[in-house]
Every structure is written in C-alpha cells, then in structure tokens.
Amino acid sequence: MEEKKWKIVLSNVCRDYDDGGEEAVNVLNRLNLHIREGEFLAIVGPSGCGKSTLLDLLAGLSVPTSGEILVDGQSTRETSVRCGMVQQGYALFPWLTVRENVEFPLSLRDVPVEERRRVSDRELRKVFMEGYADHYPSELSGGMRQRVAIARALASDPSFLLMDEPFAALDPETRETLQDELLHIANTADKTIVFVTHDVFEAAALADRVAVMTANPGTFREIVDVPVPRPRKIATLRTLPEIRETTRYIARLIHRDQPDATPGENISDAAVI
Ligand SMILES: Nc1ncnc2c1ncn2[C@@H]1O[C@H](COP(=O)(O)OP(=O)(O)OP(=O)(O)O)[C@@H](O)[C@H]1O
Ligand SMILES: [Mg+2]
Known part of the structure; x- marks a missing residue:
C-alpha cells in the first residue's frame, strides 16, 4: 500500500x-x-x-x-x-500521414474513428501541428517530426x-522551442x-x-x-x-x-x- x-x-x-x-x-x-x-x-x-x-x-x-x-x-x-515513448530518430511511419501516425496507437486498440479524430485534433493542437495533419513525415522538418512523435506518444493517454x-538531433533554436513546449505539456x-x-x-x-x-x-x-x-x-x-x-x-x-x-x-x- x-x-x-x-x-x-x-x-x-x-x-x-x-x-x-x-x-x-x-x-x-x-x-x-x-x-x-x-x-x-x-x-x-x-x-x-x-x-x-x-x-x-x-x-x-x-x-x-x-x-x-x-x-x-x-x-x-x-x-x-x-507508456508513451519518444526517441531521437523521429520514429514515425513514413507511409502514414501526420494524423495517421498520431492515431496509430488508437487504431491498434480499435478506438472508433470519430474518437480517434477527436484525439488526434487535440494532440496535434498541443504541439502546434494542426495545420499539417495531411502531410507525410518526409515533408516535415526535424523539429516538426519530433512534435508529431510527442503528439503520438500522448495520444493513447499513457500512464x-x-x-x-x-x-x-535538432538545431539549438528548434530544440529550445520544443523544450518550452515540453515544459508546458x-x-x-x-x-x-x-x-x-x-x-x-x-x-x-x-x-x-x-x-x-x-x-x-x-x-x-x-x-x-x-x-x-x-x-x-x-x-x-x-x-x-x-x-x-x-x-x-x-x-x-x-x-x-x-x-x-x-x-x-x-x-x-x-x-x-
Ligand atoms: N541487446 C543487447 N545485447 C547485449 N548488450 C546490449 C544490448 N543492448 C545494450 N547492450 C549493452 O548495454 C550497455 C548499455 O547500453 P545502452 O544502450 O542502454 O546505453 P546508453 O546509456 O543508452 O548509451 P547512449 O548514451 O550511447 O545511448 C552497452 O554496453 C551496450 O553494449
Ligand atoms: Mg541510449
């Protein structure tokens, strides 16, 4: 106890x-x-x-x-x-869009489509990536990819x-921005x-x-x-x-x-x- x-x-x-x-x-x-x-x-x-x-x-x-x-x-x-895991190497699936990447852990758990969409909207907003939902990882900068990785880690409301x-792997300026965002999260x-x-x-x-x-x-x-x-x-x-x-x-x-x-x-x- x-x-x-x-x-x-x-x-x-x-x-x-x-x-x-x-x-x-x-x-x-x-x-x-x-x-x-x-x-x-x-x-x-x-x-x-x-x-x-x-x-x-x-x-x-x-x-x-x-x-x-x-x-x-x-x-x-x-x-x-x-738990949610975020690693150095932007471990996003290149064949999935930003939104599909964020929703991926939810799709594994058979979360209904509307709920998935609600969660990915919410998590992408948190990391200021809501405007990139339909982009592919290859179209994003390193900092943006890492933001998506954080959104994906948070999507399943991990313990x-x-x-x-x-x-x-980020340049100092992007790194500082993401550090502040993480402090906020x-x-x-x-x-x-x-x-x-x-x-x-x-x-x-x-x-x-x-x-x-x-x-x-x-x-x-x-x-x-x-x-x-x-x-x-x-x-x-x-x-x-x-x-x-x-x-x-x-x-x-x-x-x-x-x-x-x-x-x-x-x-x-x-x-x-
Ligand atoms: N699957 C494995 N089989 C055998 N040895 C391993 C395995 N994974 C890690 N090791 C060994 O365990 C030790 C610790 O590795 P680990 O990757 O945890 O270190 P780290 O502190 O994360 O290092 P870095 O700062 O370079 O990322 C190393 O000596 C490594 O060679
Ligand atoms: Mg290590």
Whole structure:
C-alpha cells in the first residue's frame, strides 16, 4: 500500500545481457529509485551506462534480470505498461500521414474513428501541428517530426512518458522551442516524464530531479534536486544562478568518471556529455 503514492518504484534492479561469452555482462546494477506521480525526472550519464536499457525496462519491453519495477504498484513482470515513448530518430511511419501516425496507437486498440479524430485534433493542437495533419513525415522538418512523435506518444493517454534523447538531433533554436513546449505539456498534462539526455543544461532546466549515472556497471551516482519551481521558461533559466550551479554540479559528478577530465571550474554551463 505504501507504494501507492509513487508512480514508479525501482528496487534493486539489475539487468544483464548474455552476449554468448563465458559470463553475462552486468549492464545495470542494483538501481533503487522512487519516482513521484507528475514528476519530471531526467537521466544523464556517459554513453553505454545503460540509460536506454533502463527505459526499455520501464516500458516493460524487457524485465529486470533481478529486482523489481513497480508502476502504479504493479510489477512490470505481471502487467503490461501503458507508456508513451519518444526517441531521437523521429520514429514515425513514413507511409502514414501526420494524423495517421498520431492515431496509430488508437487504431491498434480499435478506438472508433470519430474518437480517434477527436484525439488526434487535440494532440496535434498541443504541439502546434494542426495545420499539417495531411502531410507525410518526409515533408516535415526535424523539429516538426519530433512534435508529431510527442503528439503520438500522448495520444493513447499513457500512464507516463519515456523520452530517449528526443531533441538531440535538432538545431539549438528548434530544440529550445520544443523544450518550452515540453515544459508546458509537463505542467498542463501533469504527466510523469522520464527523460534521457546528454545535455546537462537541458536536464537541469526541464527536470525536477536529475539521476546521474555511472558506467560499468550502470548505477545511480546521485539523484540531484533542481531547486527551481515550475512553471519555468527556458530563456530565463539560462541565466538563473540555481540552474547554473546545478548544471555545474552535475557536470562535475559526471566528469569524475573520466580520468583526463578538466577540473570542475572549467566545465561549461551547457556541458554536453
Ligand atoms: N541487446 C543487447 N545485447 C547485449 N548488450 C546490449 C544490448 N543492448 C545494450 N547492450 C549493452 O548495454 C550497455 C548499455 O547500453 P545502452 O544502450 O542502454 O546505453 P546508453 O546509456 O543508452 O548509451 P547512449 O548514451 O550511447 O545511448 C552497452 O554496453 C551496450 O553494449
Ligand atoms: Mg541510449
């Protein structure tokens, strides 16, 4: 019962990959974390530390080798998880229009046509793409495609959102626009969001807490609180002392892993790992 107030609970989560060698590779080791309902959690850490592996586990696409993940108090081993996933590579179906892409998860669930249309109208409006419903992905810019991917993830009213470096391939201006839109969605839709990024500023700017991971095996080094209330605006966050300080602190935590790292004071505010 105690777990009820938590959206997601990780207890001693381990994930091994058996690559056919003598021993299985321990990718994630004893992860423990409680994520609140409506919380925005960012995950940062060096390449290969197991961030995407962790998202797969949260989505229920794979199960922990040992340990337990509870979503709304239910083990991901026993129930299917209803989450929305947004990845870096604009994973839209090229042969479907924008509207058909957004409606796709609903069509899988046999949602009636009128209801699908109502939902796709609503979600496309949220990401300012209502004028492009009949376009194909190839006719859209990278930022527009990523907006559609977010609309599609929200269309099935998921229990929570998982985002794996969703803005990594975008130019800085588009990226900032989408960051602001996501902040707005996080506030208004009150969704629990787990967001993986290599950009330390992005993590601090968007999230309520930032989980900093280390590699080999992947563990949480520290869960850092971001001491800035919502609502937030990206443009004003850049110069906010609390965000600058948090960004620097997280960058130092990450660079501690790297033997040739420059001392903390030289790490830029927008450090990208
Ligand atoms: N299907 C798999 N089989 C075997 N090993 C895997 C598999 N998927 C991932 N791995 C290994 O698990 C480790 C973590 O991979 P993962 O993709 O989760 O890292 P990541 O933190 O998301 O990295 P990046 O920041 O580069 O995206 C890597 O060493 C990778 O080689
Ligand atoms: Mg990854």
